[in-house]
Amino acid sequence: MDSEGRPVIDASVHAFFASDRDLRDHLKEPFKSRGYPDVDVAWFAPPDGVRYAPGTQADSVIEQQAFGQPVTRMPGHPGSDPELVGRQLFEERGVDIAVLHPMSNAGILPDWHLSTAIFAAYNQMLVERWLDSGTYADRFRGTIRVNPNDIDGAVREIKRYSDHPRVVQIGLPMQTQSPYGRPHFRPLWRAAVEAGLPVAVHIEMGVGVTHPPTPSGITRTFSHLTAYQPMTFVWHLLNMIAEGVFEEFPELKIVWADGAADMLTPFIWRMDSFGRPHLEQTPWAPKIPSAYLADHVYFVHSSLDGPGADADFADDWLRMTGKEDHSMFGSSYPDWQMHSPDDLPRAWTPEQREKVLWRTAARLYGIELPLSAPAPIPVPASA
Amino acid sequence: MTIEMQRPKEASQEMTEVRVVDSDIHPTPKRGELTPFLPAKFRSLFENRATGAGSPVYYDAPDFAHSFAMRTDSFPSDGNFAGSDPDLMFRQVIMEAGCDLLILGPLNGGGQTDEEHHAVTQATNLWQDACWLDSEHNWHGRYRGSIVAAMEAPEAAAREIEHWAGHPMMSQVLIGAELRPAWGDPRYDPVWEAATRNGLPVACHLGRGQHNELPMSPVGFMTYNHDLMVSYSMLAANQVMSLIFDGVFDRFPDLQIVFIEHAFNWLLPLMWRMDAIHAKRGPENGLKRKPSEYVKDHIWCTTQPLDMPEDKLEFTRSLEWMEADKVLLFSSDYPHWTFDDPQWVRKHLPLHMQDKIMYQNALQVFKNLPETVPALPGQKRAQ
Amino acid sequence: MRERTTVRTPLARGREHVVATVEEIPPGEHKVVPIGRWGVGVYNVDGRFYAIANYCPHEGGPLCSGRTHGVTVVDPEVPGGAAESRAGEFIYCPWHQWGFELATGTTAVKPEWSIRTYPVRVQGSDVIVTA
Numbered sequence A: 001m002d003s004e005g006r007p008v009i010d011a012s013v014h015a016f017f018a019s020d021r022d023l024r025d026h027l028k029e030p031f032k033s034r035g036y037p038d039v040d041v042a043w044f045a046p047p048d049g050v051r052y053a054p055g056t057q058a059d060s061v062i063e064q065q066a067f068g069q070p071v072t073r074m075p076g077h078p079g080s081d082p083e084l085v086g087r088q089l090f091e092e093r094g095v096d097i098a099v100l101h102p103m104s105n106a107g108i109l110p111d112w113h114l115s116t117a118i119f120a121a122y123n124q125m126l127v128e129r130w131l132d133s134g135t136y137a138d139r140f141r142g143t144i145r146v147n148p149n150d151i152d153g154a155v156r157e158i159k160r161y162s163d164h165p166r167v168v169q170i171g172l173p174m175q176t177q178s179p180y181g182r183p184h185f186r187p188l189w190r191a192a193v194e195a196g197l198p199v200a201v202h203i204e205m206g207v208g209v210t211h212p213p214t215p216s217g218i219t220r221t222f223s224h225l226t227a228y229q230p231m232t233f234v235w236h237l238l239n240m241i242a243e244g245v246f247e248e249f250p251e252l253k254i255v256w257a258d259g260a261a262d263m264l265t266p267f268i269w270r271m272d273s274f275g276r277p278h279l280e281q282t283p284w285a286p287k288i289p290s291a292y293l294a295d296h297v298y299f300v301h302s303s304l305d306g307p308g309a310d311a312d313f314a315d316d317w318l319r320m321t322g323k324e325d326h327s328m329f330g331s332s333y334p335d336w337q338m339h340s341p342d343d344l345p346r347a348w349t350p351e352q353r354e355k356v357l358w359r360t361a362a363r364l365y366g367i368e369l370p371l372s373a374p375a376p377i378p379v380p381a382s383a
Numbered sequence B: 001m002t003i004e005m006q007r008p009k010e011a012s013q014e015m016t017e018v019r020v021v022d023s024d025i026h027p028t029p030k031r032g033e034l035t036p037f038l039p040a041k042f043r044s045l046f047e048n049r050a051t052g053a054g055s056p057v058y059y060d061a062p063d064f065a066h067s068f069a070m071r072t073d074s075f076p077s078d079g080n081f082a083g084s085d086p087d088l089m090f091r092q093v094i095m096e097a098g099c100d101l102l103i104l105g106p107l108n109g110g111g112q113t114d115e116e117h118h119a120v121t122q123a124t125n126l127w128q129d130a131c132w133l134d135s136e137h138n139w140h141g142r143y144r145g146s147i148v149a150a151m152e153a154p155e156a157a158a159r160e161i162e163h164w165a166g167h168p169m170m171s172q173v174l175i176g177a178e179l180r181p182a183w184g185d186p187r188y189d190p191v192w193e194a195a196t197r198n199g200l201p202v203a204c205h206l207g208r209g210q211h212n213e214l215p216m217s218p219v220g221f222m223t224y225n226h227d228l229m230v231s232y233s234m235l236a237a238n239q240v241m242s243l244i245f246d247g248v249f250d251r252f253p254d255l256q257i258v259f260i261e262h263a264f265n266w267l268l269p270l271m272w273r274m275d276a277i278h279a280k281r282g283p284e285n286g287l288k289r290k291p292s293e294y295v296k297d298h299i300w301c302t303t304q305p306l307d308m309p310e311d312k313l314e315f316t317r318s319l320e321w322m323e324a325d326k327v328l329l330f331s332s333d334y335p336h337w338t339f340d341d342p343q344w345v346r347k348h349l350p351l352h353m354q355d356k357i358m359y360q361n362a363l364q365v366f367k368n369l370p371e372t373v374p375a376l377p378g379q380k381r382a383q
Numbered sequence C: 001m002r003e004r005t006t007v008r009t010p011l012a013r014g015r016e017h018v019v020a021t022v023e024e025i026p027p028g029e030h031k032v033v034p035i036g037r038w039g040v041g042v043y044n045v046d047g048r049f050y051a052i053a054n055y056c057p058h059e060g061g062p063l064c065s066g067r068t069h070g071v072t073v074v075d076p077e078v079p080g081g082a083a084e085s086r087a088g089e090f091i092y093c094p095w096h097q098w099g100f101e102l103a104t105g106t107t108a109v110k111p112e113w114s115i116r117t118y119p120v121r122v123q124g125s126d127v128i129v130t131a
């Protein structure tokens, strides 16, 4: 719980393999011996070399290899040891439940067979190591990663895990060759809805076959890229609305896991204002675009989001376009951007904090809180 | 029945205050009118290519085959395209809508090579001078021109700016929006240098590029005109970040950039986002100030499209938080179908911002704008 | 030349006015008649007559210089999955293409907004509008 005793669901915790060898141990040949990029690459890495929050490296020492040669001995990758992660989140940071998102590079590989194989390894690791065993298994919930470039394989993978009680969502990469409204993705949405699982879209790590991260090519600075890339959801969302995805799948729920919910407000104002005359081209999406938000769209609230902790109008801003009902706190542990409930805007109302810290996530993921029996938090009658 | 026709009258001796400056209005050549102004080597080439060629449109505005993305009442009766008749523009925009000064922004397309792009700008500038800004067509003195420049050829563009900078009716430099890379790249410095040396703002208007400069999003192409046009603001958001994070305003402290028709509500959360990454990572590239400060001092957006939520109060508050009176310039976008009427725009702005946005800011930003003009009997006056 | 018209001497209110003969407004055609400040468009849609104010509630565009057509509906049976329904029953504003139903003046763009419409009847060869 947070410093005022509210429950906390951390909707974005990043789970990693301890090392490349660890991943390869979960792969079978021929995939085990393939070449693919690491999740951490030098391309647009932080210029000060600080990728992860201090103290998040796993205790185990692993040997990092490149081209078959040991190059360095280093602690296990941050976010790879369930015991350490559990201790830091649940004992030290006051988190009650953590939703894990396996961080991979597989979603942007050219060979879709290899992608699917790697994702399967991630899912096996996630379920065996985090959800089914260890001290904190009952506090972790998991995201099953699937490959949008292999729709049949993705649907099979969703079916494989959909009955697992601690699997709470499907994970897709933000970077795609075409926006998620396009019709070839529909079997994915159908499978997610049939499994009763929301779909989280998150920026894929590493490098791979992607379009440049902006409409004007690559950025020149890390700051620019880091602040800009989470806004990529805008294209997917606009396209999904116009293509009628939410009309066809009334149960579909999408979580934009990199935040940037602030952009929802101007872009949905614009889509509403500009949009209605276009109805003649898109009769499959007959409602005013903003009408599709309430039942379908969620955001992880990240450390770059909002008008800042001290803005006295932060409550009003969160209310606009219903962001207060769409946003879920996510720490991004163990990323350098990691933040905590104490960093949230002070002007938020108690009711808004309740929603963002746990209520919305509890409802979306079917998580029952409080876990034990601390005194219930009084919530204003309007909640 | 009696119907009163409003006709242009002679400008009177009496002077009247400028109350509306329209910063986005599009003159277009009559059929064949541009050709004589092209450099000789391109005349027949361009004509040959156009022979037998039809419409290249593929993101189509509503009812395109009848509207051509124009106000359908703006086509002159001589069969030429909307925006091709200086007298009709005068009547509809100045006399009937009440705009006092018009910053013409011709969009004559580009070429296939950098050299061709530049050639088209050269022709466009000569054509503006001869067919719009001359004493016959600009008898009322209400038209101002844009020095159109090809960013594909920055050195040549800088020379073109120098060539026209002394023209008493040229008020800005005009560039296209879609070229890669983004504006922070040093290759464009000659253009910023020439513009600032001559006290000219640089305005950027969206058009259409080709292929991955269409623009194409980082997740591929949008499906409809609706999602494409709404997401166009993402391109401008990236240009703002590029200009700031890549230090353009540190290199050119007097540079003023005007984003035309890219919407503007996104600027508010973008400022927060840029400031947040700046606070977390510190300045990269020796950036001298907080990102949002550069926005207030260097960036302008035009009002059209004026996108609003159902709840007008939300819009008003967001304008206040943004300090929109330091950012916005009125624009109509005549004769495009997205035309905004000045009286309609004014009434949606907070009272204390109205004069600044409708004309006072423009008088500061643009070159060669007088504060008073000869009155036009019968002109609708903004209130 | 396109010119914005304003009505200098509108017809008296609260009366019936013969505004045209039936032959003057064949099916698919319309005529703007001097009722109210901006005039009223009288439309013939397949023999049914409608009258609607020539002023768009959005930004004040000259509504009746727009084009009439139907609305698009989903039709999975046709190539492309969409079809036009109720052809000719809506007037689309020449400025921003908002469509208004000629019979009721309502718009799908903003359901709470509508435009004034007027009763029309045909008597003999006269088209009569009550305004």
Ligand code: FES
Pocket: C056, C057, C058, C059, C060, C061, C093, C094, C095, C096, C097, C098
């Ligand atoms: S003025 Fe008619 S649609 Fe805007």
